[in-house]
Amino acid sequence: MMTRRGFLRFISGSLLSVASFSTYAVGIEPMLLTHVKRYALTPPNWPAGLRLRVVALADIHACRPWMSPERIAFLAEQANALQPDVIVLLGDYIAGMRLMAEPVAASEWASALSGLKAPLGVWSVLGNHDWWEDPVAQQAGAGPTVGGTALESFGIPVLENDVVRLEKDGHGLWLAGLADQMALLPGRDRSRVKGLDDLDGTMAKVTDTSPVILLAHEPDIFPKVSSRISLTLCGHTHGGQVRIFGYSPIVPSRFGNRYAYGHVVESGRNLIVSGGLGFSTLPVRFGVRPEILSIDLG
Template sequence: MLTRRGVLKAFGGLVAAGLSSSAYAVGVEPLLRLRTTTYRISPPGWPEGQKLRIVALADIHACEPWMSARRIGDICRHANDLRGDIVVLLGDYLSSMRAVWGKVPPAAWAAALSTLQAPLGVHAVLGNHDWWDDHDAQAIGGGETFSHRALRDAGIAVYSNSAARIETTTGAFWLAGLEDQIALRPGRQWNRYGYVGLDDLPGTLARVTDEAPVILLAHEPDIFPQVPARVSLTLSGHTHGGQVRLFGYSPMVPSAFGNRFAYGHVVEDGRHLCVSGGLGCSIAPVRFGSPPEIMVVELG
């Protein structure tokens, strides 16, 4: 028989469970957990026997206390221990969250990222927050941001609708990087009605001048339906896996495609996409079921 005391105990248990879950989502998973997720892929167009180990970091969102320069440095040391052939950074180094104690200056987070090491170098694209938080770049409607400059000053190659041919001991490949797809916020006279992207997929791929395979870096995964089969692999971030992920589903995903490209290894029409769950937080310092991660992709 259900008594008043039993109802109160059950209610108290639910409240305690809710408080515990909230504390975990704010104080434990975003700050204290870090996982490595590895995908082993042999996509069409990637030569058999051409080995490549990619270590990918996405969505750092530097800020105090959630992603301090010290914590970024710790993540970079862990990334170095994974011994990738190449390291790629998938954008969003800045944070727009209001629930912060303070900002991390670009020089500080870039200095932490400068400790990343790989035989084939460290390569980066920018994300939407790197554009949104640069008021001068927004006012001009393009050009480059202080994140472009901070990364270059740290010795990191930055791709803005550009591509580079990279030679390895087992064969060459092209690394192509798109500029952000929602870089400019609405509000300016020339940009009243919606976000404007600065990405140029056809122009970027036109820089590929031979038959070597192509890896594409694109901060937002929403470009993927337009990516041709010529590209062996697309790497993206942006979604954070939804930040809250239950049983493989995220209630809120910053993508026009919802959960279709929210997280993980996606194969469509023989084309391959890997979406990182990212490292930092956006909007709110909450992660539940989607801990910060470093993504590793092994090709060949």
């Protein structure tokens, strides 16, 4: 039988544990030096002799104090130091969180990202919060968005259901960027969240047999991705923001933990989901540090 003193010790220890967890998850892990998560793979039918390093940044969610323009500029320096052939940005640059000291204007975070440099360029897609936090685009049901305009004004093209052909060491490759799958919130003319993505239309723009890398903010598109696409890169989930023993209690995906985080191979098709850099809804990270992806292909 537990004594009164024992009960009080138990309660005190529990409260201390909760306080310690909260302090770490809110104040420490989100601000840790960014982890570089490295992958190396050769997708099926990848051309022999094509060596490509892709560096990817996802889910910046710019806001003070956690993701200031100064920190974003530092992240750009870290990405450049990885000596990428190409850099890709996987969406959600805008905070999408009310619990913040101060928002960061699109011109500020886009200017910080303009420091990214790679021989084959820096390319981007938009995420759901880049649409949801833009009332004009929501009302119109279409772009341009404030975030997309800011990126392009600083020389970072936005691929929305579009492709670009690149070349390295005599080999061609395609980047295909998908418009957001959750772009438009329910409203007067919409009963549910509506996507603007068009995978078939995007792939119809690929005009030769060179490999394709698909950029899509949300990983839920992956079951529809054909083997024609060598690699799909996504963000959005933040690895669940809380990840314990490889499991995330809450994942913003209709597939739950299936596409929550990391390298997934299904039927020979490859997907990599970034744990991202910032957070949305709540400023909490535990077991999934902010990360930049460095992916060596071939």
